[in-house]
Amino acid sequence: xxxxxxxxxxxxFGAVDIIKGxxxxxxxxxxxxxxxxxxxxxxxxxxxxxxxEDISGGEIRIGSRVVNNVPPKDRDIAxxxxxxxxxxxxxxxxxxxxxxxLKRSPQGEIDERVARAAEILGLKPLLERFPRQLSGGQxxxxxxxxxxxxxxxxFLFDEPLSNLDAKLRVAMRAEIKALHQRLKTTTIYVTxxxxxxxxxxxxxxxxxxxxxxxxxxxxxxxDRPANLFVAGFIGSPAMNFIKGNVGxxxxxxxxxxxxxxxAAPAASDGRPMVYGIRPEHIRLTDEGVPVEVVVIEPTGxxxxxxxxxxxxxxxxxxxxxxxxxxxxxxxxxxxxxxxIRIAPDPKSIHLFDESGRRV
Amino acid sequence: MNLRKIVHGTWMAFxxxxxxxxxxxxxxxxxxxxxxxEIDNGAYPxxxxxxxxxWKNYAGVFESNNFLLYFKNSxxxxxxxxxxxxxxxxxxxxxxxxxRATKSAMVIMIARMxxxxxxxxxxFLLFQWLGLLGTLVPQILIxxxxxxxxxxxxxxxxxETTPLELEEAAMIDGATRWQVFRNVALPIAKPGIxxxxxxxxxFSWNNFVFGIVLAxxxxxxxxxxxxxxxxxxxxxxxxxxxxxxxxxxxVLILTIVAQRxxxxxxxxxxxxxx
Ligand SMILES: Nc1ncnc2c1ncn2[C@@H]1O[C@H](COP(=O)(O)OP(=O)(O)O)[C@@H](O)[C@H]1O
Ligand SMILES: [Mg+2]
Numbered sequence: 001x002x003x004x005x006x007x008x009x010x011x012x013f014g015a016v017d018i019i020k021g022x023x024x025x026x027x028x029x030x031x032x033x034x035x036x037x038x039x040x041x042x043x044x045x046x047x048x049x050x051x052x053e054d055i056s057g058g059e060i061r062i063g064s065r066v067v068n069n070v071p072p073k074d075r076d077i078a079x080x081x082x083x084x085x086x087x088x089x090x091x092x093x094x095x096x097x098x099x100x101x102l103k104r105s106p107q108g109e110i111d112e113r114v115a116r117a118a119e120i121l122g123l124k125p126l127l128e129r130f131p132r133q134l135s136g137g138q139x140x141x142x143x144x145x146x147x148x149x150x151x152x153x154x155f156l157f158d159e160p161l162s163n164l165d166a167k168l169r170v171a172m173r174a175e176i177k178a179l180h181q182r183l184k185t186t187t188i189y190v191t192x193x194x195x196x197x198x199x200x201x202x203x204x205x206x207x208x209x210x211x212x213x214x215x216x217x218x219x220x221x222x223d224r225p226a227n228l229f230v231a232g233f234i235g236s237p238a239m240n241f242i243k244g245n246v247g248x249x250x251x252x253x254x255x256x257x258x259x260x261x262x263a264a265p266a267a268s269d270g271r272p273m274v275y276g277i278r279p280e281h282i283r284l285t286d287e288g289v290p291v292e293v294v295v296i297e298p299t300g301x302x303x304x305x306x307x308x309x310x311x312x313x314x315x316x317x318x319x320x321x322x323x324x325x326x327x328x329x330x331x332x333x334x335x336x337x338x339x340i341r342i343a344p345d346p347k348s349i350h351l352f353d354e355s356g357r358r359v
Numbered sequence: 360m361n362l363r364k365i366v367h368g369t370w371m372a373f374x375x376x377x378x379x380x381x382x383x384x385x386x387x388x389x390x391x392x393x394x395x396x397e398i399d400n401g402a403y404p405x406x407x408x409x410x411x412x413x414w415k416n417y418a419g420v421f422e423s424n425n426f427l428l429y430f431k432n433s434x435x436x437x438x439x440x441x442x443x444x445x446x447x448x449x450x451x452x453x454x455x456x457x458x459r460a461t462k463s464a465m466v467i468m469i470a471r472m473x474x475x476x477x478x479x480x481x482x483f484l485l486f487q488w489l490g491l492l493g494t495l496v497p498q499i500l501i502x503x504x505x506x507x508x509x510x511x512x513x514x515x516x517x518x519e520t521t522p523l524e525l526e527e528a529a530m531i532d533g534a535t536r537w538q539v540f541r542n543v544a545l546p547i548a549k550p551g552i553x554x555x556x557x558x559x560x561x562f563s564w565n566n567f568v569f570g571i572v573l574a575x576x577x578x579x580x581x582x583x584x585x586x587x588x589x590x591x592x593x594x595x596x597x598x599x600x601x602x603x604x605x606x607x608x609x610v611l612i613l614t615i616v617a618q619r620x621x622x623x624x625x626x627x628x629x630x631x632x633x
Binding site for chain 1: 522524532542
């Protein structure tokens with residue numbers, strides 16, 4: 001096991017800058033998730049850590065060793081690929097034993113380690129099968145088995161669950177997390193799914209367009225997003241953003257309504273701002289802001305409603321600019337077209353300035 | 360629905376028949392020729408299935424004309440040229456595919472398109488100077504002009520389709536460049552190698568131009584020997600057709616036997632799938 005230190009790392013493909021100066025400190029044994037929209041450079045960064053891509057600038061250390069020019073085979077890392085990349089001509093057992101064979105480990109040790117990994121992952125009955133004879137979930141497990149037999153310094157995962165169906169994904173999520181708690185190996189895990197990130201990570205690194213937008217513990221990012229991007233990316237359904245400015249008795253939205261504020265930030269009068277409120281932090285009260293119900297989506301455990309400021313009845317349905325999503329714990333009797341009153345919880349308000357930074 | 364299926368099937372069968380019938384016709388006619396006595400062969404109207412079968416045509420081929428020697432020569436020349444081509448062409452195809460060296464691929468293509476005869480005269484002089492003309496070595500070497508480009512081109516396209524992730528996984532597992540090739544790329548490319556092998560054998564086996572120039576009486580290959588039957592002795596169609604069929608037979612058997620190998624998609628299940 002080892003720490004991983006990424007210092008001002010850059011990557012360009014030709015003239016295109018893909019990673020634009022990223023620094024991340026990963027502690028020994030930490031489970032870090034790189035999350036961000038598709039194309040933001042997560043895989044590229046992970047592949048640089050693995051040694052599959054050259055590093056255009058900056059420095060990557062595994063433990064105390066700078067690995068910029070160390071080939072992948074000497075980095076002592078293991079990687080699980082999105083499409084698993086199992087060797088099709090080898091059985092499950094041979095797939096798992098391959099790295100140990102290359103290291104010329106004694107046969108007894110190889111057998112023992114493969115058996116142990118198979119035990120942990122429930123692969124015992126599949127050891128003699130070929131990858132083409134396995135289901136998606138089983139292949140995924142073999143790919144993980146291939147990683148853990150080696151007992152490497154660092155595990156790298158690149159969207160390992162994205163080829164599984166929703167149910168299996170939730171199950172594997174828990175399994176990977178349990179595996180990490182058992183092995184305590186430093187793990188860097190890439191996903192575009194913020195729920196995966198929130199549920200599994202010790203630390204989340206939110207990436208966007210080749211830079212790190214924010215990093216921190218999952219709930220830290222949820223409670224105090226540093227900017228509009230993180231605020232909109234973390235949390236599901238996404239945070240509502242309302243444009244307007246801070247007035248004397250609350251936040252004056254462009255639609256003319258006033259939303260409550262706990263405390264107005266200093267010297268903010270009149271400047272354009274964005275008011276952020278998560279759907280789950282909105283309640284219904286008789287004193288709230290009047291809005292018109294557009295859609296109601298009950299899921300059983302909760303009710304999601306999409307509303308618009310009252311009086312915008314004639315706006316096209318597709319115009320979501322002023323729509324607000326609310327998630328309520330209770331079932332409500334309202335129907336589309338009804339006017340209800342909503343009240344954001346003043347303690348859970350996020351304010352962002354013109355440049356998108358949190359104030 | 361069912362009727363449509365039947366109509367569709369019949370139509371397909373008809374089209375397939377139309378496409379293969381010229382080749383099939385020649386083959387059947389040759390078979391017929393090889394089983395008839397000379398009298399029947401000259402008969403008009405032509406006889407397809409004779410009343411008396413002339414097995415002696417086949418027996419004659421084996422008895423006369425040093426047939427077994429020529430057969431052995433053919434095997435050595437084709438086998439040698441194919442094995443050498445695989446040894447050179449498979450790694451070369453891998454290198455070209457992985458380094459995206461399209462220019463070298465084009466150069467090889469040009470070598471393939473150049474008429475064989477243009478290599479022949481300088482090489483003939485070279486082999487004469489080296490004193491190799493009485494042996495099979497010149498023919499093996501010159502067949503490489505045909506077999507190496509075939510192998511390289513097939514292997515390039517095959518290696519290009521094998522997923523890069525597999526090799527990356529192997530690199531991370533601790534494999535050197537050579538081990539990646541030896542333990543991952545090569546076994547996965549087995550169906551491609553089989554195809555390259557078969558085509559190389561077919562082209563080399565059927566090659567005739569090189570042999571006619573380079574071969575002496577003791578180093579003839581089968582196609583050359585059959586040609587000599589045609590030119591020097593009186594043309595007797597029965598034995599000639601029998602000889603030609605015997606020449607074709609090994610290639611035919613090889614193709615049929617290896618067909619399964621080709622179809623067995625080894626990469627299935629390597630990546631994703633469900
Ligand atoms: N080998 C490459 N050559 C050129 N561009 C690349 C290459 N690999 C990735 N890119 C580009 O880099 C960007 C980031 O890719 P990637 O790291 O795969 O994103 P992510 O994994 O976050 O979805 C994409 O715009 C992609 O097109
Ligand atoms: Mg990716």
